[in-house]
Amino acid sequence: MQVLSGPEWRARAEAHAARVDDAVAPHLARRAGQVKHPVHDFLFTYYSQRPAQLRRWHPGFGVALEDADEYAVLKGYDGDPAAVSAAYVGSQRPLLERLHALLSATAARAPQLGCFGLHEWAMVHRSAEHGTRHDWPLRLGQEGTDAVVESHRIGCSHFDAFRFFTPSARPLNTLQPGRDDRPDFEQPGCLHAGMDLYKHAFRLTPMVPSDLVADCFDLARDIRVLDMRAAPYDLTGLGFEPVRIETADGKREYADAQRGFAERGAPLRQRLVEECERLLAVVPAVASAPVGAQNS
Template sequence: MLPAAEWRPLADAHAARVDAFVEPHLARRSEQVTHPVHDFLFTYYSQRPAQLRRWHPGFGVALEDAPDHAGLKGYGADPVTVTDAYVLAQRPLLTQLHTLLSATAGRAPQFGCFGLHEWAMVHRAAEYGTRHDWPLRLGPEGTDAVVESHRIGCSHFDAFRFFTPSARGLNTLQPGRDDRPAFEQPGCLHAGMDLYKHAFRLSPMISSDLVADCFELARDIRVLDMRAAPYDLADLGLEPVRIETAEGKAAYVEAQRGFAERGAPLRARLLEECERLLLAQNS
């Protein structure tokens, strides 16, 4: 049981931590201004800013004097804590995530994709259009030439599903919606960003500190993802990683390795939480 004098400062600190990213997003939204890089974590993923700001201690911790938490999904009112019944109801999710995270962690990271998934999403842009309203750095024809002259090996379904029809057959892998454990690998930038998705899906059963750690990783990965993309984002102050060159490939791989190293302990912590919550149902 955490007294209010202990948990409220923790909740305030969590909100302040994520507000550095949440508040600029909300300001842009109120002005109807979009950002192709920083809005992604709020538009692609389903967790709303208010949900990200809300602090949870995780299953097994009760809160004193917390009427607002008592009314939240997953909580009971006496005591104010995530209930055993809620954890039991989440067993299918816990099992699914444990399977995916275990398979991903057990696979050797691959660093040869060079971020070409974003390029494949705009292959033949003259015919299919682009996903963001920003010019292509090499123009449509130059972008197509990069896609067609490289080996594409995207292992992540949620990136692959946005390939243009002309690019889908160029991928050496054909990941599907239901076979993610057979394909996902820890070097993939999107697998690293998705640690945030897995974390917030486990809320409120896990601590919000872990969710925020995964959010910050996803935020930093997204910047690399778009710096290596075919768009010209110079007006946003983003220097491109020119993956069409040998120097750009080397820079991309170095950053990709760093993110894989940052993601490994977060994936391990999520796995531990899944195992803890699954075991709690049997105790």
């Protein structure tokens, strides 16, 4: 068990908060002014991690904090000096096993780069009938957008994107991923699988160090920009030039960026796999120890 003194861990906590405030502070300002941003607010509205939770630094299992009364009452922590308890890790074994299986299966596949972001287009297919998801105009209008969806092969492998397809677009997808079969479908070239590394990391909080969570957040933030630049919406008023995936040049631009994100995501996915393995080794599968303090 590594032990950090009060000055040591407080300096790290302050540095972490300052790092993520580049995204958190503008989001909170927009929220206070009741202004929505379809790109930069996504990680705070779609995912369940609240800004205050992202700002709070955690050292991860195996590190104890001196003079840390404020941590002693947090979920998963126990003892003096305060540290994430083995009992809490044991209670999270089902989550650790599920994430390890999903992340390992995804990492074992080669990136597929032929989807061209059509999931966002399928979410507004025939939106005159089904309604739109964002209050932004469609670049090509409704007829042009529908024509792109209907003239392309759609192969979305990510359930949490596929589930937002309009009813008319769902049968057009060559894959039919479900809620319970993610390890059978997810692949590392998928933008949503890359963004979800942030979700997996914060679900492992406080067992994993916050630098890993922040690294995954940074990746997800950059991916979201490409996701919406390639979407059917006209976001030029927000300063986002479109990636015109309906053209050959746009497809090449998208695939090149997608490949880059897959390469950036690979070591983060591996770190999460290794964290799951490290934590699973803490307690045997049959462990059912009490968790201790559960106040958040």
